[in-house]
Amino acid sequence: MTRTRAWAALAAAGALALSACGSGGGDGGGGSAGSTPSAGQEQAHTVELPKLPGEKLEVSAVWTGPEQANFAKVLKEFEKRTGASVAFVPAQDPIVTFLGTKIAGGQPPDVALLPQVGALAAAVQNKWAQPVGPEAKAQLEANYSPGWRQLGAVDGTQYGVYYKAANKSLVWYNAKAFEAAGVKPPKTWKELLAAADTLSASGTPAVSVAGADGWTLTDWFENVYLSQAGPEKYDQLAKHRIKWTDDSVKQALTTLGELFGRKDFLAGGTSGALATEFPKSVTQTFTGGDRPAAAMVFEGDFVAVNIAQTEAKVGKDALVFPFPAVGAKAPVVSGGDVAVALKPSKGAQALLTFLASADAARIQAGAGGFVSPNKAVDFAAYPNDIQRGIAKALIAAGDDFRFDMSDQAPAAFGGTPGAGEWKALQDFLANPSDVAGTQARLEADAAKAYGN
Incomplete structure (x- = not known):
């Protein structure tokens, strides 16, 4: 199957899975009868871990709130099985800068989970990262497709384990x-705008936009661009082989401006959107009964973790549909977090081995708001039909997916708050009519970051 055909097949599979669940027939909190293990049920171990009594490890990631709390359950199981103790050290974006400070101070964490491919490349270039050991590599070869293994490699050497994946082409809505x-859930961009008009006219702003977090705006752009310009152009722009002043970028920004330019579509208007951080963008969509702050919010499968902080139930009150097709095909953008050892220790390699196993992924899958690229994870581990459908579509895609464009870029352009693409798109949200100015700023920042 060609890459383009498989990309279309993934979109179709995702749409089928989500439309089947989004009709309200999903079970919300529990799985299919008899299929999901109970919360306390013992699971057979799929990987042997060394005994590490008294060893102390530190793990860093840019995770907070429920996402961090759910990962703590995984670390607790690692502690139980090895005798090591693990401390979670919250990181700040850009994580490369955070790690650079820790390393310069002689206190690097043992393992870091990096949210960008560009951050992995930087860690290797700076000689911070340790190659993956034989035990973790064996888990990767058994449980991961070649595409996900390659994303964790630099110049042919395996440095990382993609512990967490994300389908970043989803729109969650208040039923x-x-x-x-x-x-009804729209299937095309034109239908999305019509639905937004109807919703806003009914008294509920259509969309909750997390404009305070620039990364969410890059995801908006990438979905529009992938669907409208196509996967080949997407790959070229991701590598800066075409300029951000290209007509395809102009077209995508103009299209995105059709939504961002309607203040009545946005929860809190333009100023409200620019002041809204990601967690609030979700929770305000699923509080207030049938009069929430907004009717829908765009982001990945991990939104389910934030929905869990409200009274809404996924599969009943909170439903989901695939990002609408802007061009001929609906987009499917993936992201993920890669675990990398920063110390040459037995404990760091043991943790990478655990994170590459089905044992670790199964724990966080059961907590919700998490999808693993590990094909050995039983789909029954996921807590509801919606998340099972998302996981099945991801695994069915194999190696044929498009990874988040900003995450592929140098961190200075695609992963730094208040700079590069994040800042340019925040300025665009504030003034969606300035397409040419936005393109010029994006190209100037990209040329500097890519060195061309």
Whole structure:
């Protein structure tokens, strides 16, 4: 199967899985009858870990709130099985800068989970990263497709384990708000704008946009661009082989401006969107009954973790549909977090081995808001039909997916708050009519970061 055909097949598989769950027939909190293990049920271990009594490890990631709490359950199991103790050290974006400071101070964490491919490349270039050991490599070869292994490699050497993946082409919606307005999930961009118009006219702003977090705006752009310009152009722009002043970028920004330019579509208007951080963008969509702050919010499968902080139930009150097709095909953008050892220790390699196993992924899958690229994870581990459908579509895609464009870029352009693409798109949200100015700023920053 060609890459383009498989990309289309993934979109179709994801749409099928989500439409089947988004009708309200999903079970919300529990799985299919008899398929999901109970919370306390013992699971057979799929990987042997060394005994590490008294060893102390530190792990860093840019995770907070429930995502961090759920990962703590994974670390607790590692402690139980090895006798080591593990401390979680919250990192700040850009994580490369954070790690550079820790390393310069002689206190690097043993393992870091990096949210960008560019950050992995930087860690290797700076000689911080340790190659993956034989035990972790064996888990990778048994449990991961070649594409996910290659994403964790630099110049042919395996440095990372992709512990967490994400389908970043999803729109979550408040079922009561949609029902009250008589709106159905849209399949095309034109239908999305029509639905937004109807929702806003009914008294509920259509979309909650997390404009305070620039990374969410890069995801908006990437989905529009991938669907409209196509995968070949997407790959070229991701590598800066075409300029951000290209007409395809102009077209995508103009299209995105059709939504961002309607203040009545945005929760809190333009100023409200620019002041809204990601967690709030989700929770305000699923509080307030049929009159929430907004009727829908765009982001990946991990949104489920934030929905869990409200009274809404995934599969009942909170439903989901694939990002609408802007061009001929609906987009499917993936992301992920790669675990890398920063110390040449037995404990760091043992933790990488555990994170590459089905044992670790199964724990966090059961907590919700998490999808693993590990094909050995039983789909029954996921807590509801919606998340099972997302996981199945990811695994079915194999190696044929498009990875988050900003995460592939140098961190200075694609992964730094207040700079590069994040800042340019925040400025665009503030003034969506300035397409040419946005393109010029993006190209100037990209040329500097890529060195060309």
